Amino acid sequence: MKSRVKAEETTEKTEEITEKTTKKILKGGQIGGQIGGQIGETITNRQHEILDILEDNPHITRSQLSQKLQINESAILKHLNNLKKKGMIERVGGTRGYWKISATNFVSV
Numbered sequence: 001m002k003s004r005v006k007a008e009e010t011t012e013k014t015e016e017i018t019e020k021t022t023k024k025i026l027k028g029g030q031i032g033g034q035i036g037g038q039i040g041e042t043i044t045n046r047q048h049e050i051l052d053i054l055e056d057n058p059h060i061t062r063s064q065l066s067q068k069l070q071i072n073e074s075a076i077l078k079h080l081n082n083l084k085k086k087g088m089i090e091r092v093g094g095t096r097g098y099w100k101i102s103a104t105n106f107v108s109v
Helices: 002-026 046-057 061-071 073-083
Strands: 041-043 087-090 096-100 107-109
Touching: 041 046, 046 061, 046 073, 046 096, 061 073, 073 087
Parallel strands: 041 107
Antiparallel strands: 087 096
């Protein structure tokens, strides 16, 4: 008896989930994601400033960037990580290395 109740509950849950999914699809929910993506990556004004500085001085450190922009070093780290995730910059050679700017098609916000 218990297994029949469990089976019925499971069937009801499955039907409920299927119904919700169907409603989302019929409402025009996103299937498969965006095709092509944006032409240019969107970056903040601060990230644009950082890119300009890196272009002028690829050997600059996070600490020096922090002093130059007068913001906390942890904020610099977040901006650099965002730029790396977007594929716009990469660090070549570790701590004694330099910043390589990989992308030039970006839009400031």
